[in-house]
Amino acid sequence: MAAGYTGKILRVDLGSGKISVETPDEKFYRTYFGGRALIAYYLLKEVPAGADPLGPDNKLIFAAGPLTGAPFAGSGRNSVGARSPLTGAYGDGEAGGFFGAELKRAGWDAVIVEGVSAKPVYLWIKDEHVEIRDAAGIWGKPTLEAQDIIREELGDKNIRTAQCGIAGENLVRYAAVCNDLKHFAGRSGMGAVMGSKKLRAIAVRGSKPVEVADAEALREQSKWMTENFMELAGDLRDVGTAGTVMNLQASSGLPTRNFNEGQFEGAEKISGQTMRDTILVGRESCFACPIRCKRVVAVEEPYKVDPRYGGPEYETIGSLGSVCGIDDLAAIAKGNEICGATSLDTISAGMTVAFAMECYENGLLTKEDTGGIDLKFGNGEAMVEVLEKIARREGIGDLLAEGVMRAAGKIGRGAEKYAVHVKGQEVPMHEPRLKFSLGIGYAVSPTGADHCHNAHDTLYVKAGGAIDDLSSLGILSPLPADDLSGEKVRLMAYVTLFRHYANCALYCQFVPWGLSRMEQITRAVTGWNTSLFEIMKVAERAVTMTRVFNLLNGFDETHDRLPEKFFRPFTSGPLKGLEIGKEQFHKAKALYYGMMGWDQKGVPTRAKLEDLSLGWIQDMLGR
Amino acid sequence: MKVRVRVFGHLRRFLPENREDLVMEIPEGTSVKQFTASRSIPDDEIWVVTINGKNADEDAVLSDGDELCLFSPVGGG
Numbered sequence: 001m002a003a004g005y006t007g008k009i010l011r012v013d014l015g016s017g018k019i020s021v022e023t024p025d026e027k028f029y030r031t032y033f034g035g036r037a038l039i040a041y042y043l044l045k046e047v048p049a050g051a052d053p054l055g056p057d058n059k060l061i062f063a064a065g066p067l068t069g070a071p072f073a074g075s076g077r078n079s080v081g082a083r084s085p086l087t088g089a090y091g092d093g094e095a096g097g098f099f100g101a102e103l104k105r106a107g108w109d110a111v112i113v114e115g116v117s118a119k120p121v122y123l124w125i126k127d128e129h130v131e132i133r134d135a136a137g138i139w140g141k142p143t144l145e146a147q148d149i150i151r152e153e154l155g156d157k158n159i160r161t162a163q164c165g166i167a168g169e170n171l172v173r174y175a176a177v178c179n180d181l182k183h184f185a186g187r188s189g190m191g192a193v194m195g196s197k198k199l200r201a202i203a204v205r206g207s208k209p210v211e212v213a214d215a216e217a218l219r220e221q222s223k224w225m226t227e228n229f230m231e232l233a234g235d236l237r238d239v240g241t242a243g244t245v246m247n248l249q250a251s252s253g254l255p256t257r258n259f260n261e262g263q264f265e266g267a268e269k270i271s272g273q274t275m276r277d278t279i280l281v282g283r284e285s286c287f288a289c290p291i292r293c294k295r296v297v298a299v300e301e302p303y304k305v306d307p308r309y310g311g312p313e314y315e316t317i318g319s320l321g322s323v324c325g326i327d328d329l330a331a332i333a334k335g336n337e338i339c340g341a342t343s344l345d346t347i348s349a350g351m352t353v354a355f356a357m358e359c360y361e362n363g364l365l366t367k368e369d370t371g372g373i374d375l376k377f378g379n380g381e382a383m384v385e386v387l388e389k390i391a392r393r394e395g396i397g398d399l400l401a402e403g404v405m406r407a408a409g410k411i412g413r414g415a416e417k418y419a420v421h422v423k424g425q426e427v428p429m430h431e432p433r434l435k436f437s438l439g440i441g442y443a444v445s446p447t448g449a450d451h452c453h454n455a456h457d458t459l460y461v462k463a464g465g466a467i468d469d470l471s472s473l474g475i476l477s478p479l480p481a482d483d484l485s486g487e488k489v490r491l492m493a494y495v496t497l498f499r500h501y502a503n504c505a506l507y508c509q510f511v512p513w514g515l516s517r518m519e520q521i522t523r524a525v526t527g528w529n530t531s532l533f534e535i536m537k538v539a540e541r542a543v544t545m546t547r548v549f550n551l552l553n554g555f556d557e558t559h560d561r562l563p564e565k566f567f568r569p570f571t572s573g574p575l576k577g578l579e580i581g582k583e584q585f586h587k588a589k590a591l592y593y594g595m596m597g598w599d600q601k602g603v604p605t606r607a608k609l610e611d612l613s614l615g616w617i618q619d620m621l622g623r
Numbered sequence: 624m625k626v627r628v629r630v631f632g633h634l635r636r637f638l639p640e641n642r643e644d645l646v647m648e649i650p651e652g653t654s655v656k657q658f659t660a661s662r663s664i665p666d667d668e669i670w671v672v673t674i675n676g677k678n679a680d681e682d683a684v685l686s687d688g689d690e691l692c693l694f695s696p697v698g699g700g
Contacts, residue, residue: 234632234633234695235631235632235633235635243631243632243697244697246631246692246694247631247632247670247671247694247695247696247697248697250631250671250673250678250692250694251670251671251678251694273631273643456697458670458696458697459696459697461670461696462666462667462670462696463667464665464666464667465667465668465696466696574678
């Protein structure tokens with residue numbers, strides 16, 4: 001009997017209107033779990049190489065995991081994946097909130113959306129009932145209003161929604177998918193894929209609790225978390241993920257002015273502590289979680305910021321703040337609200353604004369290009385104005401909606417050196433010159449630069465804490481943050497793999513379960529006699545399958561690179577003169593390939609494919 | 624001597640009254656390491672130390688009027 005997973009996958013063809021149900025067997029779920037590996041499976045099988053990401057052959061897959069919706073903290077997440085319109089590579093994002101849990105409660109593990117609708121629609125899923133509905137009434141509206149209209153129309157204020165927002169409607173290449181207004185499957189432009197299919201939203205309501213194999217064991221785990229989370233979750237409740245700001249500032253890891261510097265003179269003004277002491281009006285949680293790391297902010301002047309859109313996370317404080325040289329917390333909060341209302345990835349949006357600022361400061365963009373906006377570093381008002389334009393592809397927004405890689409290509413004249421991306425995805429708010437193996441992770445990530453399925457070296461520099469947790473994988477010693485030896489690549493590889501597992505299972509990495517308890521929870525929910533070994537193999541599957549998808553879509557080892565800026569050491573501060581050596585970097589990258597079972601060109605070997613039960617992929621690689 | 628102590632992250636639980644920012648009276652010649660030991664702060668919870676805005680190691684000796692900042696290790700996600 002299925003436990004954890006529901007055994008049902010919904011397939012919706014928006015072109016023909018056909019709705020069908022698939023019921024893979026238990027072996028399928030135990031092999032691919034959910035989230036990233038499940039998405040990669042269907043994309044490999046069904047999306048032809050070279051398919052236009054914004055065309056009818058791309059498929060948009062909303063995937064929960066076997067653990068989603070089970071009663072333990074951190075189980076409320078789901079992934080959304082497709083071929084990315086931002087990178088052309090494998091794309092996915094993952095969001096918290098409640099939508100994923102509700103989808104499982106409705107009896108579905110995943111929704112595969114294919115084809116293109118002739119007119120704007122939204123999908124309504126209420127348990128087994130599935131309906132494609134006219135979205136004329138919500139198309140063009142902010143996410144908050146659209147959710148209210150959907151709930152009103154369907155007569156249920158407890159409906160959960162996933163939306164693409166007007167940024168997705170306008171095919172902004174880094175449009176996000178927005179869960180429940182405040183949680184975002186942010187990266188890779190999944191909102192644009194959704195908008196290209198004219199699918200404005202999925203509304204879901206589920207009435208059945210998720211089946212778990214051993215409810216008693218799960219209850220014991222939850223009891224443990226209730227007793228320990230205040231101690232273990234650090235200051236996540238107090239100051240949110242924005243608690244990272246001052247720590248990174250002290251160590252020269254706070255991305256500043258398009259990654260030109262690692263320390264920002266305005267850091268204190270935009271810290272988690274300052275947010276808490278000024279504009280914070282509440283703290284919220286996701287499904288089943290006690291921590292309450294989510295911020296709720298309100299501002300009246302000089303910008304009106306609606307608290308129903310939540311508040312900025314660390315990534316947003318960085319991307320709309322320090323990386324743009326902006327120390328105005330109210331402007332950052334407004335920018336966060338605009339991105340929420342239109343469903344834009346704050347990381348890519350902020351980094352694109354920072355790119356435009358650096359171009360402007362160097363004369364590659366003028367006031368004529370910007371429509372009169374003085375787009376200098378530090379201009380919060382300008383950032384707010386430009387975000388609105390990006391969401392609507394108005395004026396300079398149309399150029400910037402393309403992302404830094406394409407925008408730089410269009411501007412030319414050396415603009416490429418200001419475009420800080422990997423594979424076309426803008427770099428998030430973590431500095432490789434502080435966290436050396438994170439830089440390797442940026443280069444090899446299937447989705448382009450990403451900080452979530454990646455290792456943060458600063459966690460592993462001392463014995464105790466995070467290192468203790470890794471001992472169950474055989475990682476026994478701490479290493480300096482700037483170490484890039486074989487031992488560090490091994491640490492990075494194992495940590496990254498476990499984070500890929502989090503993207504398949506699915507669960508929230510901010511909930512401090514630790515590896516051993518996650519293994520126990522996996523057993524308790526699914527009833528499988530699983531092990532860390534099997535779990536790591538699921539993770540390896542996700543990494544290798546997404547690798548193959550990229551190989552088939554024109555990517556090779558030359559795309560696994562870091563922007564030149566990161567090879568130039570800082571000229572001041574605690575990291576002054578500390579250089580990521582290029583030879584050292586390439587050696588580390590080559591070691592990572594080998595550890596993943598890939599050849600020197602980063603192509604999975606036959607042996608690795610068989611080891612992962614992916615023999616069916618051999619033919620796709622022409623072998 | 625008086626030293627302003629600011630802590631970030633979860634370290635406030637080691638300071639009097641759970642404060643994150645306070646001026647403390649500590650003996651002349653106290654090093655950073657001695658101070659953190661006196662507050663029972665585990666070594667693995669301290670990642671970066673600054674004195675008057677400049678990075679310092681744990682053997683640095685504090686002076687009257689210094690501002691000492693202690694930071695926990697951070698990850699991301």
